[in-house]
Amino acid sequence: MKALLIVDLQNDFCPSGVLPAPKGDQIVPVINRLMDHFDKVLASKDWHPIQTVHFKKWPPHCIQNTVGAEFHPDLDSFKIDFVFLKGTGNKDDGYSAFEATNQNLVEYLQSNAIDEVYVCGLVAEYCVKQTVMDTLKNGFKTYVITDAVEGIYQNEEDVPAAFKKMKEAGAILITSKDILI
Ligand code: VGL
């Protein structure tokens, strides 16, 4: 079985948010088209308390139960089967969806007989990359849909470097066309 895993497609990582991927909103229609092609559609949310060490590194973002933490309004979120909440503690944690605290992602994937995980979402250099690393570490066949991922681009080369790391770790880089044909 195949799962689409949408990482952190939340307002605060989109152009209107406090930690924006400049083109974060442009992947939303691509992801909406992809959703119907999977056995399960899963998503993660960065879901921080008001006070966390994480906000020493980053401007406060994705605070639990705020608009910034909601999915981008155009995302067809009614098609999402389960939302994994991460970064819920007060450490600098939760970059990977596998650190979700409301439900264990490995157990969820195994109990739903999912062996292939297709990752997309925000942001390439941090949570997408960390999630992909953990997907591989846990033995799942891992695809990254590169035109359904965007980055915050602190440096121009960061996003291509992140994709390179994911590929070197064993992820298969594809584009949405490979799925939608
Ligand atoms: C993220 C920085 C801080 C992410 C989350 O979703 O990639 N990046 N918190």
Ligand code: ZN
């Ligand atoms: Zn965060």
